[in-house]
Amino acid sequence: MTIMDKTADIPAPRAGGPDDARLLEVRDLHVEFHTRDGVAKAVNGVNYSVDSGETLAVLGESGSGKSVTAQAIMGILDMPPGKIPQGQILYRGQDMLTMSNEERRKIRGQKIAMIFQDALSSLNPVLSVGYQLGEMFRVHQGLSKKQAKAKAIELMERVKIPAAKQRVSDYPHQFSGGMRQRIMIAMALALEPDLIIADEPTTALDVTVQAQVMDLLKELQTEFNMGLILITHDLGVVADVADKIAVMYAGRIVETAPVHELYKRPAHPYTRGLLDSIPRLDQKGQELYAIKGLPPNLLKIPSGCAFNPRCPKAEDICRTEIPALVPVSEQDGSELPGRGSACHFWKETIHG
Amino acid sequence: MGRYVARRLLQMIPVFIGTTLIIFLMVHILPGDPIRAMWGDKAADPAQVASLRHEFGLDQPLWKQYVDYMGNLFQGDFGKTFGGREVIDEMSESFPVTLRLTAVAMIIEIIVGIGLGAWAGLRAGKAADTGVLIFTLIVISIPVFVLGFLARFVLADQLGWVAPNVQDSTDYAQLFLPGFVLAMLSMAYVARLTRTTFAENLRADYMRTAMAKGLPRRRIVGVHLLRNSLIPVVTFLGTDIGGFIGGAVVTEGIFNVQGVGNLLFKALQQREGSTIVGVVTVFVLVILVINLLVDLLYAVLDPRIRYA
Known part of the structure; x- marks a missing residue:
């Protein structure tokens, strides 16, 4: 018996170390955009991973690289101008960046699906929602038009769109914002993928609808035991849904933590700033806190820690040395699992 | 509706x-x-x-x-020409000729114009795109009669590939060159319009969605991009039919096509009121009906448009 045969006997999670079993793992990912003004470094060494049934929330301001990372995972970056000079994106242990276009296309939609922010512009305005939903089945599973339509109705019912049968031939503009986002979710869910990336799925919606959509997403995730990457800048949305959080700034992960730990004790001044800028009822009438300054220009990211020009705790070392993402521990040295911070002064921030 | x-x-x-x-x-x-x-x-x-x-x-x-x-x-009486013929007879001889010429021009315009535009639009900013833009700019800047005489001189008189005059208007091979000359200008505009809408819609959010769905590229371009990009182009093509019938006056003169353009030109020279008014009346009717059809087609292509 050869070694090949042995490995073939082992089911789904592939042979090798335990890391290979990860549903999705991003390793040292870099993405840059070559523009007329220079090279914009949108992602500078991102590492994260998601398992089945787990929700990772990626938090950050506009331009922090959270959406670009997601698009790199999906393989829908505009290349050029985009370029991935370095890094790996492992889906079940296989590097998607080295796959052929056809192999990647088969993963898109079937294994990894994406929900976009603005459902009105993200759905094709001249095709009926039934057609757009059914397309998934027709292309990936070769179903007939009729079968695909039946499946589309089923999907619409699953995401709780009332009168699905009558509305299947309607066009995106005939639906309300919340219903449209449900259709987006239904489309991502169509082939029961292993992983869903939701890029600010509730940003365009009003608060009550936001809650409904998030509940639905959570419910479906549990039902299908999917991995979920939730990209958002809304700390309120994250708290209820996520298992762990990665905070991004200028294309780097500056802090990682299990969700409730992060809210309790942030280990990075940027995270602290984000938390402090949430309006609170018990501080009514006081001035709202804001992180001063602007997100960095990706064409010339500040030297050292990219956050240093805006950081209240910045010292000389912050301007010269890029802080690595290091594990965060208790004061007595005991380990805090899943926590990490890319700050020279994380100890002072979390314990001080 | x-x-x-x-x-x-x-x-x-x-x-x-x-x-x-x-x-x-x-x-x-x-x-x-x-x-x-x-x-x-x-x-x-x-x-x-x-x-x-x-x-x-x-x-x-x-x-x-x-x-x-x-x-x-x-009462269906278009009057008589000075020569004593019924205007309606003259028109029923010449209109089919012009319609055939227009059809040839239309087909060339659609195939070449949209094809060229789509080809350039998918390569926006690259050499192929620039080439198409320059080529269409040249076509647009040259007057039709210059283009027509040049085409006739080179292709017919010098190279002898085609007959300089159209003897038999039911022969589509003979109508090809005049049709091509007639189509040239609009073709350049259609190519530019198609190119712009393609390049613009290529960046649309729904195109990103289509890619994220894992659709093959042929389907993304052929269904999602094309359906959206053709909406303004179809409108342009529709209104262009009227332009073709009018433009036929020059083209028919160059290639000696016995169509409605020629009829109108002769009538104008003789100041034959009944023929001129008759021909133009039919022009107006054709253009009005086509405009209506285009507007209705617009609603078919774009479900966001509703007529009440």
Whole structure:
């Protein structure tokens, strides 16, 4: 018996170390955009991973690289101008960046699906929602038009769109914002993928609808035991849904933590700033806190820690040395699992 | 929808009356006397001139002439030419010729224009795109008659690949060159329009969604991109049919096509009111109907448009 045969006997999670079993793992990912003004470094060494049934929330301001990372995972970056000079994106242990276009296309939609922010512009305005939903089945599973339509109705019912049968031939503009986002979710869910990336799925919606959509997403995730990457800048949305959080700034992960730990004790001044800028009822009438300054220009990211020009705790070392993402521990040295911070002064921030 | 169509059809009545009146008046404003012109330089017999003038009703006051003309028109009588032929006969000989020419031009415009535009649009900013932009710019800047004579001179007279004159208008091979010349200008515009909408829609959010769905590229471009990009192009193509019929005056002259353009040109030279007004009246009707059809087609292509 050869070694090949042995490995073939082992089911789904592939042979090798335990890391290979990860549903999705991003390793040292870099993405840059070559523009007329220079090279914009949108992602500078991102590492994260998601398992089945787990929700990772990626938090950050506009331009922090959270959406670009997601698009790199999906393989829908505009290349050029985009370029991935370095890094790996492992889906079940296989590097998607080295796959052929056809192999990647088969993963898109079937294994990894994406929900976009603005459902009105993200759905094709001249095709009926039934057609757009059914397309998934027709292309990936070769179903007939009729079968695909039946499946589309089923999907619409699953995401709780009332009168699905009558509305299947309607066009995106005939639906309300919340219903449209449900259709987006239904489309991502169509082939029961292993992983869903939701890029600010509730940003365009009003608060009550936001809650409904998030509940639905959570419910479906549990039902299908999917991995979920939730990209958002809304700390309120994250708290209820996520298992762990990665905070991004200028294309780097500056802090990682299990969700409730992060809210309790942030280990990075940027995270602290984000938390402090949430309006609170018990501080009514006081001035709202804001992180001063602007997100960095990706064409010339500040030297050292990219956050240093805006950081209240910045010292000389912050301007010269890029802080690595290091594990965060208790004061007595005991380990805090899943926590990490890319700050020279994380100890002072979390314990001080 | 039905009400919309009815309203549009009713709107055609004043447009129809207005255009015929304007054309009628313009023909009469033209200097010179068409009856007197029949004798050329020779002296004419005043009695004969007067009798001819009476025969064609030119001795009546202008308003009476118009009312009589319209009255006859509604009975299907387009009047007679000075040569004594029925205008309707002349038109029924020449209109099919022009329609065939227009059809040839239209097909060339659609295939070459949209093809070239799509090809360039998918490569926006690259050499192929720049090439198409320069080529279309050149075509747009050269007047049609220059292009026409040049094409005739090179392809027919010098190289002898095609016949310089169209002998038989039912032979589509002979109509190809005039059709191509007729289509050139609009083709360049269609190529540019298609290129722009393609390049623009390529960046649309729904294209990103289509990619994220894992659709093959052929489907992304052929279904998602094409359906959206064709909406403005179809509108342009529709209104262009009217332009082709008008543009045929020049092209038919160059290639000696016995179409409606030629008929109109001759009638203008002889200041033959009944033929001019008759031909233009049919032009107006054709353009009105086509515009209506294009507007209806627009709603079919774009579900966001609703007519009530």
